[in-house]
Amino acid sequence: MPTVLKVRDLVTKFYTLDGVVNAVNGVSFDLEEGETLAIVGESGSGKSVTMMSLLGLIPTPPGVVESGTAFFSGPEGRHDLLQMSAEELRNVRGGQIGFVFQDPISTLNPILTIGEQIAETLTRHQNMTREQARNRATELLAQVGIPDPKLRYKNYPFQFSGGMRQRVVIAIAIACTPQIVIADEPTTALDVTVQAQIVDLFRKLRELLGVAVVWITHDLGVVAGVAERVLVMYGGRPAEIALVDDLYERPQHPYTVGLLGALPRLDLKESERLVSIRGAPPDLLIPLKHCPFAWRCDYAFDRCWEEIPPLLTVGMRHRVACFYDMATHAPRRSANGGGPRDV
Amino acid sequence: MQRYFVSKLGQSIVLLLGVLLLVFVMVRLTGDPAALMMSREASPEQLEVLREKMGFNDPVLVQFGRFISGAIVGDFGDSLHFKTPAMPMVLERLPAKLQLAGVALIMAVLVGIPLGLVGGFNPGSAIDNLGRFLALLGQSIPNFWLALILILYFAVRLQWFPSFGRDQLKSVVLPAFVLGLPVMGQIVRLTRSAVLEIRGEDFIRTAHSKGLELKTIYTKHVLRNVAIPLVSVIGVQFGYMLGGSIYIEFIFSWPGMGQLLQQSIGWRDFPLVQAIAVFTSAVVLGLNLLTDMSYAVIDPRIRYGN
Amino acid sequence: METKDTKERGADSLLDVERTFRERLAYAGRFLWRDRSGVIGLLLFLIVVAAAVFAPQISSYDPLEQNLRDNKMPPPWNEGGSWDHLFGTDNLGRDTFSRIIYGARVSLTVGFFGVLIAGTLGMVIGAIAGYAGGRVDAAIMGVINLILSLPYLLFVVFIASILGRSLLNVILIFGITDAPIFARVTRGEVLRMRESGYVESAISAGARWPRIIFDHILPNLIGPLITLATFEMSAMIFYEAGLGFLGLSVPPTVPSWGNMLANGRKYLQQYPWIAAFPGLAIMFTSLGMNLLGDWLRDVLDPRLRRARK
Numbered sequence: 001m002p003t004v005l006k007v008r009d010l011v012t013k014f015y016t017l018d019g020v021v022n023a024v025n026g027v028s029f030d031l032e033e034g035e036t037l038a039i040v041g042e043s044g045s046g047k048s049v050t051m052m053s054l055l056g057l058i059p060t061p062p063g064v065v066e067s068g069t070a071f072f073s074g075p076e077g078r079h080d081l082l083q084m085s086a087e088e089l090r091n092v093r094g095g096q097i098g099f100v101f102q103d104p105i106s107t108l109n110p111i112l113t114i115g116e117q118i119a120e121t122l123t124r125h126q127n128m129t130r131e132q133a134r135n136r137a138t139e140l141l142a143q144v145g146i147p148d149p150k151l152r153y154k155n156y157p158f159q160f161s162g163g164m165r166q167r168v169v170i171a172i173a174i175a176c177t178p179q180i181v182i183a184d185e186p187t188t189a190l191d192v193t194v195q196a197q198i199v200d201l202f203r204k205l206r207e208l209l210g211v212a213v214v215w216i217t218h219d220l221g222v223v224a225g226v227a228e229r230v231l232v233m234y235g236g237r238p239a240e241i242a243l244v245d246d247l248y249e250r251p252q253h254p255y256t257v258g259l260l261g262a263l264p265r266l267d268l269k270e271s272e273r274l275v276s277i278r279g280a281p282p283d284l285l286i287p288l289k290h291c292p293f294a295w296r297c298d299y300a301f302d303r304c305w306e307e308i309p310p311l312l313t314v315g316m317r318h319r320v321a322c323f324y325d326m327a328t329h330a331p332r333r334s335a336n337g338g339g340p341r342d343v
Numbered sequence: 344m345q346r347y348f349v350s351k352l353g354q355s356i357v358l359l360l361g362v363l364l365l366v367f368v369m370v371r372l373t374g375d376p377a378a379l380m381m382s383r384e385a386s387p388e389q390l391e392v393l394r395e396k397m398g399f400n401d402p403v404l405v406q407f408g409r410f411i412s413g414a415i416v417g418d419f420g421d422s423l424h425f426k427t428p429a430m431p432m433v434l435e436r437l438p439a440k441l442q443l444a445g446v447a448l449i450m451a452v453l454v455g456i457p458l459g460l461v462g463g464f465n466p467g468s469a470i471d472n473l474g475r476f477l478a479l480l481g482q483s484i485p486n487f488w489l490a491l492i493l494i495l496y497f498a499v500r501l502q503w504f505p506s507f508g509r510d511q512l513k514s515v516v517l518p519a520f521v522l523g524l525p526v527m528g529q530i531v532r533l534t535r536s537a538v539l540e541i542r543g544e545d546f547i548r549t550a551h552s553k554g555l556e557l558k559t560i561y562t563k564h565v566l567r568n569v570a571i572p573l574v575s576v577i578g579v580q581f582g583y584m585l586g587g588s589i590y591i592e593f594i595f596s597w598p599g600m601g602q603l604l605q606q607s608i609g610w611r612d613f614p615l616v617q618a619i620a621v622f623t624s625a626v627v628l629g630l631n632l633l634t635d636m637s638y639a640v641i642d643p644r645i646r647y648g649n
Numbered sequence: 650m651e652t653k654d655t656k657e658r659g660a661d662s663l664l665d666v667e668r669t670f671r672e673r674l675a676y677a678g679r680f681l682w683r684d685r686s687g688v689i690g691l692l693l694f695l696i697v698v699a700a701a702v703f704a705p706q707i708s709s710y711d712p713l714e715q716n717l718r719d720n721k722m723p724p725p726w727n728e729g730g731s732w733d734h735l736f737g738t739d740n741l742g743r744d745t746f747s748r749i750i751y752g753a754r755v756s757l758t759v760g761f762f763g764v765l766i767a768g769t770l771g772m773v774i775g776a777i778a779g780y781a782g783g784r785v786d787a788a789i790m791g792v793i794n795l796i797l798s799l800p801y802l803l804f805v806v807f808i809a810s811i812l813g814r815s816l817l818n819v820i821l822i823f824g825i826t827d828a829p830i831f832a833r834v835t836r837g838e839v840l841r842m843r844e845s846g847y848v849e850s851a852i853s854a855g856a857r858w859p860r861i862i863f864d865h866i867l868p869n870l871i872g873p874l875i876t877l878a879t880f881e882m883s884a885m886i887f888y889e890a891g892l893g894f895l896g897l898s899v900p901p902t903v904p905s906w907g908n909m910l911a912n913g914r915k916y917l918q919q920y921p922w923i924a925a926f927p928g929l930a931i932m933f934t935s936l937g938m939n940l941l942g943d944w945l946r947d948v949l950d951p952r953l954r955r956a957r958k
Contacts, residue, residue: 485910
C-alpha cells in the first residue's frame with residue numbers, strides 16, 4: 001500500500017527555564033494509506049509531541065524541531081512537512097490532516113455553536129458558502145451518529161454529553177475528508193462504554209472514507225481493537241514497532257513486555273497483585289548516551305549502558321530497539337540493524 | 344434567559360432596599376440635624392420645637408416608613424440646607440457626572456484595550472512593556488496628587504486647559520484623564536492577561552489544528568472569549584467612576600455630586616445625603632445589572648445553563 | 650552502575666507541599682532574579698519600611714518642630730534652599746523630609762493593620778459564605794454587594810464622624826470597608842475548592858477538620874490572599890491620603906502624607922514642593938507594592954508555569 005506519511009529521524013527539543021528537554025530523540029515510522037497506526041507510551045514518552053511537531057503545533061518559543069524529515073503525500077503531491085512555511089502548514093491542517101484531541105469539553109470553544117465549529121473548517125478549506133457548509137455539517141453530524149442533527153447544529157458544547165462531544169470533534173476532524181486523522185488519546189477522558197462506541201465509530205469511518213489514523217494512547221487495552229500496527233515509544237525514542245498481533249503475541253522489548261504484563265486481566269486471582277514496571281520514566285532533561293529504559297529493565301547488561309540501541313529487525317515488519325533477545329533470553333549477537341529501512 | 348433576567352432584577356431590587364435601610368440608619372447615627380441648623384445659642388426648647396416640626400421626634404419606624412414611601416416615588420423630601428426638593432437637586436448634577444465618567448471611560452478603553460491586546464498577542468515586546476509600565480504607573484499614582492500636578496502644569500503654567508469648572512468643552516479633559524488613568528491601567532492588565540490565558544486554552548489549539556487563518560482565530564475565538572471578563576470589568580469600573588469621582592470633582596470644582604455629598608454630610612442634611620447615596624447606589628446596581636445582562640448575551644452558558 | 654536521580658523536576662509552585670523550605674527559597678530566588686521588577690518592588694518596599702523603622706535616626710529634625718523663620722523654604726537645588734532641609738520646609742517651617750519619613754510610619758501602620766483586620770474578617774466571612782453555600786452564601790454576598798455599592802465616601806465619613814480622628818479609627822475604618830473585598834476573593838477560592846472535589850476526597854479519606862483546614866484549604870487561600878493583601882495595602886495608603894486630604898484622617902499634628910497633601914494644596918502655586926513630596930512618597934511606595942504584588946502573584950500561582958529560552 002502506498003505510504004501517506006514517511007517520518008525519518010525526528011528530533012524535537014524544548015528550551016525551558018529548567019533546561020533543555022529532549023522530548024523526541026530520533027523517531028522514524030511510516031504510515032500507509034488507510035491503515036491505523038497506534039503510538040503507545042507513557043506520559044513523557046514523546047508520543048504526542050512527535051505528531052504535533054510534524055504540523056507546527058508545538059509552542060515555538062520553548063519548542064524547536066531540530067531535525068528530521070516528514071514526507072506527506074497529499075493531494076498536491078509529496079512534500080516535507082518540516083520544510084513547509086506556516087502558511088502552507090495551515091492549509092494542510094484541517095484540510096488534509098485532521099485532529100481529534102483528548103478532552104472534548106476543553107477542545108471545543110464554549111461560546112460557539114458546534115455547528116459553527118464544524119462549518120468553519122468547511123468554509124476555510126473547501127470554499128463553501130455558509131449555506132453549503134451548514135448542510136454539509138449537518139450531514140457530518142448524522143454520519144458520526146448524533147441524533148437530530150438539524151436541531152443539534154445550533155447547540156453549544158455544554159449541552160452535550162462527553163461521548164457526543166467527542167463525536168462532534170470527530171466530525172470536525174473528518175469534515176474535509178483528510179488523508180490522515182491524528183487522534184491524541186481520543187478515548188482517555190471517556191467512560192469505557194462510550195470508549196467502545198467511539199472506537200466503533202472510527203472503524204466505520206475508516207471503512208467509509210479510507211482515512212489513515214494515527215492513534216496515540218497509553219492504553220494497550222484499546223490498541224488491540226483499533227490498530228493494525230503499533231509503535232511503542234519510550235523516553236522520546238521508538239522502543240518497538242510491529243503488527244498488532246505480533247506485538248501482543250511476541251513482544252520483543254522489555255518495556256512492551258512490562259506494559260502487557262501490567263494490563264489488568266479478568267482472570268487474575270484475587271490474591272495476585274497487579275504487576276507494574278518498577279521505577280519511573282526518565283528525566284528528559286538529561287541527554288542520554290545509553291538505552292533510556294536501562295534503569296527499569298530486568299534484562300539490562302553492560303552493553304545497554306554504553307550505547308543507544310538502534311532499531312533492529314527481528315521479524316516481518318517487526319523492529320525493536322534493544323540489545324537483549326527475548327526469544328533466546330540472551331544478549332543479541334549481531335549488533336547492527338539488518339534489512340532495508342522500512343518500518 | 345427570562346428567568347435569569349428576572350432573578351437578577353429581583354436581586355437588585357432587594358439590594359436597593361437594603362441600601363435604603365443602610366443609608367437611613369447611617370445618616371441618622373451621625374448626629375442631630377436640629378443642632379446644626381440652629382445657631383449655637385439656641386436653647387434646648389427651640390431645638391425641640393425644630394425637631395418636632397421636622398418630624399425627627401417621631402418613632403424611628405414612622406420616619407423610616409415615610410422615607411420608604413417617599414423614596415419609591417422619588418420624593419426624598421426637601422433639602423434641609425437648601426430648602427428645595429432633594430432628588431431634583433441630585434438629578435440636575437447628573438449630566439455633569441455622566442460626562443466626566445463617560446469621557447474618562449472612553450479614554451481608558453480607547454487606550455487600554457489596544458495596549459492590552461498588543462501585550463497579550465506579543466508578550467515581551469516593546470509595546471507590551473510600555474503598556475504594562477503605564478498600567479503600573481496609572482495604578483500607583485495617587486489621583487488627587489496627579490490632579491494637582493496636572494493643574495499646575497497644564498492649566499496654570501501652560502494655560503492649555505482651565506483649572507476648574509465646567510464652562511468649556513475642554514474643561515473635561517484634565518479631570519477625565521485623572522479619573523480614567525487607573526481604570527486604563529486595570530483594563531490593560533486584564534485584557535493582556537485574558538488574551539494570554541485564552542490563547543493557552545485547548546480550544547485555541549483546536550482552532551490552530553483546523554488550519555484556520557490567524558485572523559479568524561484571533562477574532563472569532565480569542566477575542567470573543569476575552570470579551571466576557573472585559574465587559575464585566577468595564578461595567579464595574581464605570582460604576583466606580585460614577586460613584587468615586589469625589590476627589591476629582593473636589594479638586595477641579597467639577598459640578599458633580601462629590602462636593603455636594605461631602606458638604607451635605609457636614610450639614611447633617613439628611614434628605615440630601617439620602618438622596619445622593621441612594622441615587623449613586625441605584626446607578627451602580629443598575630450598571631451591575633446591565634453588565635450581567637450583557638454577560639448573558641456573550642456567553643451562551645449563562646443563557647441556557649444555570 | 651548509575652542510580653537514578655529520583656528528584657521530581659519542574660517546581661510547580663512555591664506552595665507545592667512536596668517541596669522543602671530550602672527548595673522553595675531557591676525557587677523564589679531564581680524567580681526573583683529573572684523577574685527584576687519583583688526585585689525592584691521588594692527594594693522599594695524595604696526602603697519605605699526602613700524609613701519608617703529608623704525614622705528617628707534618619708530625620709534630622711523633629712517633624713513637629715515649627716520654625717517660622719525658615720518657613721516655606723524650597724528644596725536645596727532651588728534658590729533659597731539649604732541642604733539642611735533636603736525637601737524644603739512647609740508653611741510652618743517644619744522640615745518636609747523628616748515629615749515624609751515619619752509619615753511613612755503612619756502609612757505603613759495603617760496599611761498593615763488595616764489589611765490585617767480586613768483580611769482576617771474578610772477571610773472568615775468569605776470562607777463561611779463559600780463553604781456553607783445556599784441561603785447563607787446568598788445573604789452574605791448580598792450584604793457584601795450592598796456595602797460595595799454605596800459611595801465609599803459616605804461610609805468613611807460616617808464612621809469617621811462617629812469615631813473621631815485618630816490613627817486607630819482610620820485603621821478600623823479601612824479594616825471594615827475593605828473586608829468585603831477579601832471576603833469576595835476568599836469565597837471565590839473556597840467555591841473553587843469545593844468544586845474541584847479534593848476537599849471531599851480528603852473528607853472521605855478520613856481527614857479531620859483541623860487537618861482539612863490547615864493542609865488543604867489554607868495553603869490554597871494564602872496565595873491569592875497575600876497577593877490581594879499587598880495590593881490592598883497599597884490602596885489603603887492611597888485612601889489614607891485621601892482621607893487626610895478631606896481632613897478626616899489622623900489629627901493634623903501627626904505627620905501623615907495625606908495631611909501633608911491637604912496642607913500643601915493651599916500653597917500649590919507658589920510653593921509646590923510642600924505637596925509634591927508627599928505625593929511622590931505615596932507613588933514610590935505604591936509602585937513598590939504593586940510590583941511586589943505582581944511578582945507575588947506569579948510566584949504563588951501554581952498554575953503559572955513559565956518556559957522561556
